Amino acid sequence: EAGVAQSPRYKIIEKRQSVAFWCNPISGHATLYWYQQILGQGPKLLIQFQNNGVVDDSQLPKDRFSAERLKGVDSTLKIQPAKLEDSAVYLCASSGGSYNEQFFGPGTRLTVL
């Protein structure tokens, strides 16, 4: 089966600029996650969708981060404006198979200068 797709793979921006990331989950997976992984740390959940509804966004910095899941399939995560501390890898994951395993996309490495 095809895996989780993400784009772009790399992005370099200046602070205060805006950036958007895209994710296409595994076909049929109802649950989609966005994680932030700072170098040397484990993934930190930013937002979780079940179909097109938000299940948990308690750790999403809502003053600058936003996310949506169009028609319960693809999702976009936006940062506006970016700060230096937003430099990280942004991982998208999906789950929903028979055993609810979670599968990760390749991630987007964001560098904020």
Next chain:
Amino acid sequence: GENVEQHPSTLSVQEGDSAVIKCTYSDSASNYFPWYKQELGKRPQLIIDIRSNVGEKKDQRIAVTLNKTAKHFSLHITETQPEDSAVYFCAAQPGNQFYFGTGTSLTVIP
């Protein structure tokens, strides 16, 4: 919410030896415990998982054990090889959300 602790943060072993990574969790509602391997610059890959209705699961050189009473679970890698070198993350799932440990950097010395 759930709190997952992982030890050690770094681990070096000689090729052929065994490696053990331990995690503890706090929420008794957690019922699914996956382990991920993340090589440098790559995505986390699911390598093995265990559900709360079993105490041990094995897949070739990798095994996971779960002690629900003590709320801890462990990853065991036997006959380690250089390609096992990576960062390993444990996770616990109560409900729909996954909570990750802080990772263990494993180095297998040839």
